[in-house]
Amino acid sequence: MTRPPALSVAAYLVGVAGLAFCITLLWFGMRAVLDLGGYCASGGPYEISVQCPDAVIASTPLSIFGGIAALFLMLWGGAGLGGSWISLAFLAWPALFLSLGWNFLQYGFFPPDGDWVWSWIVCGVLFVAMGGIPLWVALVALRDGPHTDGRSYAAGRVVIRPRPPSAPSPGLVEPTPVPGAGSGDPLVDRLERLAELRRAGDLTTAEFETAKAATLAELTGGPAR
Amino acid sequence: MTGRFEPAWVRVAVVVAVVVGIVLAVWLFGTISAPPG
Numbered sequence: 001m002t003r004p005p006a007l008s009v010a011a012y013l014v015g016v017a018g019l020a021f022c023i024t025l026l027w028f029g030m031r032a033v034l035d036l037g038g039y040c041a042s043g044g045p046y047e048i049s050v051q052c053p054d055a056v057i058a059s060t061p062l063s064i065f066g067g068i069a070a071l072f073l074m075l076w077g078g079a080g081l082g083g084s085w086i087s088l089a090f091l092a093w094p095a096l097f098l099s100l101g102w103n104f105l106q107y108g109f110f111p112p113d114g115d116w117v118w119s120w121i122v123c124g125v126l127f128v129a130m131g132g133i134p135l136w137v138a139l140v141a142l143r144d145g146p147h148t149d150g151r152s153y154a155a156g157r158v159v160i161r162p163r164p165p166s167a168p169s170p171g172l173v174e175p176t177p178v179p180g181a182g183s184g185d186p187l188v189d190r191l192e193r194l195a196e197l198r199r200a201g202d203l204t205t206a207e208f209e210t211a212k213a214a215t216l217a218e219l220t221g222g223p224a225r
Numbered sequence: 226m227t228g229r230f231e232p233a234w235v236r237v238a239v240v241v242a243v244v245v246g247i248v249l250a251v252w253l254f255g256t257i258s259a260p261p262g
Contacts, residue, residue, distance in 0.1 A: 017245050059257065
């Protein structure tokens with residue numbers, strides 16, 4: 001087992017923790033905005049109807065840019081570790097969209113006041129699909145592993161295996177073996193072929209005898225009889 | 226997991242890192258969103 005550089009391990013773990021930190025922070029910030037009705041603003045020259053809370057102002061940029069930085073740190077550390085550690089970064093995508101989709105659905109079906117908010121429900125469904133479908137595909141690929149025929153994707157790696165011998169397709173018919181074909185002796189093969197042609201009427205007896213003599217002369221080197 | 230480096234302690238450390246990140250975020254957001262005083 002190769003001992004990895006300590007720096008790669010440290011960067012990988014800090015990246016993992018940073019991603020979890022930033023996604024969670026974004027999740028809380030989104031909920032704070034949804035509590036206000038789904039929108040808020042701060043700063044600028046215009047009169048603001050809904051002021052963003054200080055926590056949202058502070059946490060949103062930190063969670064977005066910090067999350068991107070943490071992702072790159074995790075990728076860099078994972079590349080140093082080798083193996084499939086780097087592929088774990090893929091989980092950041094479903095973690096982000098499923099968690100934010102949950103917020104949309106929860107606040108869409110149970111808003112702070114009033115009836116369902118269909119726009120949030122639609123966003124929630126889209127977010128859950130964006131996070132859930134890739135996760136489902138990845139889990140199916142990991143579960144199937146190398147048992148699928150020919151090719152599979154295991155932990156981000158393509159595994160190509162030889163196909164097992166399969167039964168012939170019902171549409172294909174085994175060719176009828178030609179008598180004498182493949183006997184290994186070219187002289188016998190050619191003479192049997194000539195005899196078949198004569199039996200089929202494609203060659204007259206005279207033509208057969210001529211071809212037979214020529215074949216014997218060619219393949220045996222002897223005089224034609 | 227496959228690869229040349231896969232000791233169990235790194236897997237445990239990954240889980241611990243995720244938990245630490247979430248706990249830190251909960252703490253930080255709770256702190257900055259709490260009313261002053």
